[in-house]
Each structure stands twice: as C-alpha cells, then as structure tokens.
Amino acid sequence: MTEHIPVQKNDEIELQIDDLSHDAYGVGRFQGYALFVKDALPGEVIKAKVLKTKKNFGYAKLLALLEPSTTRMAPPCPLYAKCGGCQLQHMAYSEQLKFKEKLVCSNLERIGGIDLSDVQFHPIMGMAEPWRYRNKTQVPIGEEEGGLIGGFYRDRSHDIIDMKQCLIQHELHDQVVQAVKTIGSRLGIPAYHEASHSGFLRHVVAKYGFETNQLMIVLVTNGEKFPAKEGLIAALTTRFPNLKSIVQNINTKQTNVIFGEQSKVLWGEPYIYDTIGNIRFAISARSFFQVNPVQTKLLYDTTLKFADLQGDETVIDAYCGIGTISLFLAQEAKQVYGVEVVAEAVEDAKRNAMLNNMTNVRFVTGKAEEILPGWTGEGIEADVIVVDPPRKGCDPALLDTILDIEPKRIVYVSCNPATLARDLKMLADDGRYQLKQVHPVDMFPQTVHIECVTLLQRKTI
Numbered sequence: 001m002t003e004h005i006p007v008q009k010n011d012e013i014e015l016q017i018d019d020l021s022h023d024a025y026g027v028g029r030f031q032g033y034a035l036f037v038k039d040a041l042p043g044e045v046i047k048a049k050v051l052k053t054k055k056n057f058g059y060a061k062l063l064a065l066l067e068p069s070t071t072r073m074a075p076p077c078p079l080y081a082k083c084g085g086c087q088l089q090h091m092a093y094s095e096q097l098k099f100k101e102k103l104v105c106s107n108l109e110r111i112g113g114i115d116l117s118d119v120q121f122h123p124i125m126g127m128a129e130p131w132r133y134r135n136k137t138q139v140p141i142g143e144e145e146g147g148l149i150g151g152f153y154r155d156r157s158h159d160i161i162d163m164k165q166c167l168i169q170h171e172l173h174d175q176v177v178q179a180v181k182t183i184g185s186r187l188g189i190p191a192y193h194e195a196s197h198s199g200f201l202r203h204v205v206a207k208y209g210f211e212t213n214q215l216m217i218v219l220v221t222n223g224e225k226f227p228a229k230e231g232l233i234a235a236l237t238t239r240f241p242n243l244k245s246i247v248q249n250i251n252t253k254q255t256n257v258i259f260g261e262q263s264k265v266l267w268g269e270p271y272i273y274d275t276i277g278n279i280r281f282a283i284s285a286r287s288f289f290q291v292n293p294v295q296t297k298l299l300y301d302t303t304l305k306f307a308d309l310q311g312d313e314t315v316i317d318a319y320c321g322i323g324t325i326s327l328f329l330a331q332e333a334k335q336v337y338g339v340e341v342v343a344e345a346v347e348d349a350k351r352n353a354m355l356n357n358m359t360n361v362r363f364v365t366g367k368a369e370e371i372l373p374g375w376t377g378e379g380i381e382a383d384v385i386v387v388d389p390p391r392k393g394c395d396p397a398l399l400d401t402i403l404d405i406e407p408k409r410i411v412y413v414s415c416n417p418a419t420l421a422r423d424l425k426m427l428a429d430d431g432r433y434q435l436k437q438v439h440p441v442d443m444f445p446q447t448v449h450i451e452c453v454t455l456l457q458r459k460t461i
Contacts, residue, residue: 006031007058011050014066017042020099022107022418024087024448026062035060039081039090041069071095077167084155086168086446097126097442100450104417104440112421114428114435122439125298130445134291135274137166137173138205138258141192147185150177150204158194168446176206176217176240183235187228192221197254200227205249205258207283209274210293216245216272218285220258224250226266233267245269247285259286276300279327281352286344287322295443299413299451300328302439303386306411306455309333313383316375316407318368318398323349323361325388325413330361337380338363339371369397376405386411393419399426406432410456415443420452433458 007013007030017026017040026040028048034057037048045067048060065072075081075089088096101124108114127133139150142160151163165174184191184201192202205218217236219226226232226248237243246267251260263285271282274289276297283289290296303325307315309332317326320338322345330336330353338361340346349363364371368387375382385407387394393416402410410427414420427433437455444450 005053005055005058006033007035007050007053009050009053012063013048013050013060015040015046015048015060017044017046022103022448024091024099025059033058037062041072041091041095043067043069044072079151079161079163082154082161083152083163084157085152085166087448089446093126093130093445096130096445097124100124100442100448101440103448104438104450104452107417107421108424108438110421111418112425112428114421114424116438119435120437122437124440124442124450125295125302126442127295127445130442131167132170133294133445134169134173135210135293136205136207136289136291137169137177138203139177140203141181141184141201143191143193143199148181148189148191148201150181170208170210172208172215172240173206176215177204179236179239180204180217180219180232183232183239187231189228189232197222202251203258205285207272207285207289209272209283211275212273213242214244214272214274215240215242216247216283216285217243218247218249218263219266220249220251220260222252224248224262229266237267243268244272245285249285276324277328278331279324279352280355281322281324282348282355283322284344284348287348288345289322290324290443292443295441295451296324299441299443299453300325302441302453303411303413304328304332306437306439306453307333307384307386307409309384314381315384315386316372316380316382316405318372318385318387318394319389320349320363321345321388323352323363325386326361326363327352327356327358329384329386330358333384334360336361337375337382339366339368341365341367367395367398369395369401372398372401372405381405382407384409384411386413388413389419391416391419394423396426399423403427403430403432406458408458412452412454412456414452414454415449417450417452420454424454424456427456431459 015028017028019027025036047064052059071092149162151161192199203220207216250262315333317338326338343365346365433456
C-alpha cells in the first residue's frame, strides 16, 4: 500500500516552521509530512510552494512571510539570495550561535550516543564583529560580453554570480578580484570555460596577513604560458603597495579541485607571513591556514588548554598540516611529533618550526595510522594526541591506533559535528576514555559551519 503524501509539486500551502535542519533549512510539517524550506526560520508562518516530494519528506520554496520571526534580519549582502557562500545572513547573529550550539549537541547525542549531562559543554565562542573576517578568498573567473566576471557560485550550481564585494571577506580581497577582472579584461586575458575545458584564467586566490598586512595573489590557470603576464604584474604591483607575492598555479585537469600540482612565482616571494599569538607562520600559495585569524587564536588556545601540558609531555599531532597546532603545543610540551600526508605541508611545517626557533618538534610525511605504530616501536610514548582531521573525520585505522597507544588525553579538533560525533562514539565505546569537555568556536559566521574542540580523558584504572 502506497503511503499518502498530502502535497504535490507546485501546491501552495500555509506552513508553520518549527525547527532548522543541519544546513539551516526551515522544517515544517503539513498534515504530518515534513517539508524543508530554504531561508525559513523557526516560529514563522509562511506561504510556501512545494518544489519536490519524496516518500518521507519534501522541499518547498518560501513565497511569503505571513508571521515573520523576531530573529529575522534583512541580509546586508545584495547577492545573498543568489550566492551559495552564506546560509545565515537572514538570522540575527545571536540566533546563529544558538543554532550552532544546538547542532553540536544534537549530533553528539544522536550520532555519538553521548550523555551530555556528564560533559562540560562550554558556551560557543562567537565574534564581536562577525563580518569581514576571512584572510583568504578563492573566486572562480568567467567571461561575459564586456570582459571578465568573478564571484562565488550560485547555490547548488557552477553558475558564477559576478560580485563587487563579499561581506565576509577582508575588504582588500574585493579590491584584488576587481583589479584582476578589470586589468585582465583590458589586456585580453581569456577566462576558463568549464563546459568546454578551454580558456585560461580559472580562479583568483588572495591571501592576506591580518597582523603583517602582507598580500599574496595566486592566479590559477589552465596552462603554463601566461598571456600579457608582464602587463598584469606591472598593474597589480602598482595597485597594491603591500603586495609581496604573485604566484601562478597551473591546473590543466577537468576537475572541481581549484589547485593544480605545479606553482611558480611570477613576482616577489614564495611566501607571505602572519602571526597567531606568539607564533609566526610562512604561508605559501597552497598552504592550508585557518581563514579566520581572530577565532583561530581562540581555537588554538582552547586546544592548548585542553591538552593541559606541564612541560614534560610528549605530544603527537596527527593531521598536522603546516604545523600550526603543533607549534602552539610545542610552547608548553617537552616534545611534539607531527604527521601529515601532504609532503608540501610538511616542508612548510619544518620551515615554520625553524622560523620560530623551535627545536622540540619533528615533522614527517605519511598517513598517521601508519606512522604512529612505528613511533611506538621507537619507544615514543605519547601523553597527549591531538587530531584535527578534514571534514570526513579520522580514518578508523587511526582511531584504533590511538586506542592502542593509550595516551592520557585525546584532544579532537573538528570542523564537522557529524563526523566528530561518529569518531567520539568509537573512542568512548572502547570503555577506556570519557568525553570530558566540548567547546564550540564560531570560525565561520553567516554560514552553517562550526568548529569544536573536545577533550577525552583516559579513565583511571
């Protein structure tokens, strides 16, 4: 017997919104049937048009606000309705923080099976000024009659929305993108066309040191030979007196991945520098460096606090990247070992250790789940293990390895509450570890993304 779905595509209905999904879609029920509505907020009554129906839920479009929420804000960005970069500009920032706290709690309880009554859950760390916080932008470039365009993609598409400013990027990034579009159009530099895999300029990437005022521009191209290169360099270096580096990254693959394997300096230095706390970092074209330097300091301070180092500990930093967390830990640890699968990042990490005159850190290239057992065989006993994996979370083999090593404390830094909860469940289900503390940090205001620092303590036997 087929279950009855009370609505059909194109139906227009009145709907009360009761909750938000993990991706900030409003959730309402029509005769018990769940509908997800973009840009709708809890507590609102709306007029909605049904777009798509499935067996247990469907999607609808917000047509009119019949009873708006008191937490609704007018999005300050004129492209908000088109661009897919932000998801929460229509929500008061205080409510964004509540939504993210609830999201973390929900994932830990639902996916992780964790009883939060036994956990110290710290209030989320938000920003005093939740705009213009990003130190890096990467903008796809396209072409229309009249010249180059550049902007973020329309939501759930690869259609470029041409923009003059992005309110979560540093103002200098807007100027860089506009300059490249204007100068490139004047010099006849062709844009890349994704559909035909033809053309030249694919992306403009700008990196800016908030503390040092140093600027790097990376031009991602579909081929090595750069038309009008000298003219572009002359115009950019004249326009931006704080420009330290212009890099060409070559990506000839038909892929959604932004960077290719080969980079070469067109002008200036291969690095810019910035500081977080007392640590100075060299940042290359392809280095991963946290995009919100203000909140990164809070994130790393919390990681250091949870590690609870007294000066005689050995620490392992899995997924160490360019050594950002490792060097923070090395300030208070006896010895830090970092492992990272990306060889280029490991070289940057070694360079950053030298830059800060830190001799109590060692970085190696490889998969953490393969490297850590070897260290154990060398007699290295970790008191604390820190993991900061990508969104997909930790490799299960690494979690098994961590449990084999049995450190006193595990500090897990995560950018995805769902995979965090999954991995914490595996670690806690072993029976030897207990989740003690959780501290969310809002690294990405106006978006649904959230970082967390968590502490697992080995139980006393």
